Amino acid sequence: xxxxxxxxxxxxxxxxxxxxxxxxxxxxxxxxxxxxxxxxxxxxxxxxxxxxxxxxxxxxxxxxxxxxxxxxxxxxxxxxxxxxxxxxxxxxxxxxxxxxxxxxxxxxxxxxxxxxxxxxxxxxxxxxxxxxxxxxxxxxxxxxxxxxxxxxxxxxxxxxxxxxxxxxxxxxxxxxxxxxxxxxxxxxxxxxxxxxxxxxxxxxxxxxxxxxxxxxxxxxxx
Amino acid sequence: xxxxxxxxxxxxxxxxxxxxxxxxxxxxxxxxxxxxxxxxxxxxxxxxxxxxxxxxxxxxxxxxxxxxxxxxxxxxxxxxxxxxxxxxxxxxxxxxxxxxxxxxxxxxxxxxxxxxxxxxxxxxxxxxxxxxxxxxxxxxxxxxxxxxxxxxxxxxxxxxxxxxxxxxxxxxxxxxxxxxxxxxxxxxxxxxxxxxxxxxxxxxxxxxxxxxxxxxxxxxxxxxxxxxxxxxxxxxxxxxxxxxxxxxxxxxxxxxxxxxxxx
Numbered sequence: 001x002x003x004x005x006x007x008x009x010x011x012x013x014x015x016x017x018x019x020x021x022x023x024x025x026x027x028x029x030x031x032x033x034x035x036x037x038x039x040x041x042x043x044x045x046x047x048x049x050x051x052x053x054x055x056x057x058x059x060x061x062x063x064x065x066x067x068x069x070x071x072x073x074x075x076x077x078x079x080x081x082x083x084x085x086x087x088x089x090x091x092x093x094x095x096x097x098x099x100x101x102x103x104x105x106x107x108x109x110x111x112x113x114x115x116x117x118x119x120x121x122x123x124x125x126x127x128x129x130x131x132x133x134x135x136x137x138x139x140x141x142x143x144x145x146x147x148x149x150x151x152x153x154x155x156x157x158x159x160x161x162x163x164x165x166x167x168x169x170x171x172x173x174x175x176x177x178x179x180x181x182x183x184x185x186x187x188x189x190x191x192x193x194x195x196x197x198x199x200x201x202x203x204x205x206x207x208x209x210x211x212x213x214x215x216x217x218x219x220x221x222x
Numbered sequence: 223x224x225x226x227x228x229x230x231x232x233x234x235x236x237x238x239x240x241x242x243x244x245x246x247x248x249x250x251x252x253x254x255x256x257x258x259x260x261x262x263x264x265x266x267x268x269x270x271x272x273x274x275x276x277x278x279x280x281x282x283x284x285x286x287x288x289x290x291x292x293x294x295x296x297x298x299x300x301x302x303x304x305x306x307x308x309x310x311x312x313x314x315x316x317x318x319x320x321x322x323x324x325x326x327x328x329x330x331x332x333x334x335x336x337x338x339x340x341x342x343x344x345x346x347x348x349x350x351x352x353x354x355x356x357x358x359x360x361x362x363x364x365x366x367x368x369x370x371x372x373x374x375x376x377x378x379x380x381x382x383x384x385x386x387x388x389x390x391x392x393x394x395x396x397x398x399x400x401x402x403x404x405x406x407x408x409x410x411x412x413x414x415x416x417x418x419x420x421x422x423x424x425x426x427x428x429x430x431x432x433x434x435x436x437x438x439x440x441x442x443x444x445x446x447x448x449x450x451x452x453x454x455x456x457x458x459x460x461x462x463x464x465x466x467x468x469x470x471x472x473x474x475x476x477x478x479x480x481x482x483x484x485x
Contacts, residue, residue, distance in 0.1 A: 115326035120276050124318040125338035126310050139328045
């Protein structure tokens with residue numbers, strides 16, 4: 001068996017399309033995950049025990065079970081409760097919810113990292129809870145939540161390969177198919193690793209850049 | 223004598239099963255400096271936090287310039303919570319200064335002082351910053367307006383925090399151990415700002431371990447011990463001999479800490 005790069009060149013359009021699907025699902029899943037995760041963390045913080053307990057349980061279940069099984073359940077179990085989704089929307093839904101569970105924990109830690117006195121200062125000056133979240137809590141937790149968020153983004157990208165199991169036409173699905181079709185498994189797997197690694201490296205660098213920017217104001221030792 | 227700025231009646235505060243404040247009655251006279259002194263755990267900070275509505279009293283009433291703070295007694299004589307907007311309106315008459323300054327680290331000194339003017343009172347940015355500069359100048363920090371809290375000394379941070387509270391033109395200022403997190407050298411600059419405020423006739427309630435400040439600037443001293451307000455009076459009376467044995471014991475611990483003139 002010899003390594004034949006021509007296989008890759010021949011299927012370049014499909015590979016690019018697969019990469020596009022992976023990138024789109026990853027970014028959209030991350031955006032939705034951040035949004036839902038932030039909402040969940042905020043509801044758990046302000047909503048009282050009746051909201052905190054069920055949401056906490058949901059987060060624990062999602063974090064405690066493999067993504068592979070979750071996505072199987074949604075795709076093959078969904079039709080039993082009347083939810084039949086095409087692979088791409090199903091993949092996006094699964095990825096978003098999985099991401100939301102982890103992001104909600106990151107934001108929970110972010111909320112907890114802001115000294116309570118900073119919130120009290122806002123209350124004394126007449127800021128509403130919403131203004132306190134927007135003007136004080138979010139900017140103050142930004143530096144705390146950024147590194148774990150980038151880390152989670154990297155994990156999500158790699159987990160998105162699992163979506164090949166429900167035939168989402170993403171990178172892993174596409175490249176594996178090429179491998180089987182051309183009988184060039186080594187080239188395919190090697191290429192897959194390289195593409196994922198390049199995206200991860202870009203994301204990590206962007207994250208570090210953002211961190212440096214944010215650190216221009218350092219936190220006072222109080 | 224006019225209406226007291228703050229009036230506290232039969233205030234009780236419980237945390238779970240422990241009662242930290244028992245049946246507190248206190249009048250804070252307008253335009254005067256009232257000091258709360260007492261050993262650690264006596265409840266003086268909790269009392270001050272109740273006045274700022276950062277803690278909700280378990281029983282009793284607090285009125286600020288005649289208006290109920292947080293709770294009122296309805297026609298049936300039951301204690302009822304006021305609507306949030308009304309609570310905010312009464313609280314807006316009160317400025318609070320914390321032991322730990324509690325400046326927002328992601329905003330400059332100017333940003334900290336102008337923030338509430340902009341977000342709460344919808345003052346346009348330029349005007350809000352102009353008004354913030356007036357307060358920063360007052361506490362002697364006009365040249366530090368663009369600095370972040372982490373670039374300021376503790377004393378400077380606390381002065382910014384005082385300016386931040388003053389920016390909203392409160393009628394009453396509460397100070398919760400404002401110098402306890404500062405070394406002696408920085409304590410002076412904060413106390414000076416507070417002395418100036420007192421001279422201008424600001425109504426102030428100060429929880430402090432600075433017995434010297436209480437004795438020289440305070441008009442009214444209240445001594446708390448184990449959740450009870452033991453007595454309230456002008457410094458000349460409180461510190462005059464013979465003193466209450468519990469106060470005598472408390473002051474003894476200060477003899478080597480700059481309050482020797484009271485011995």
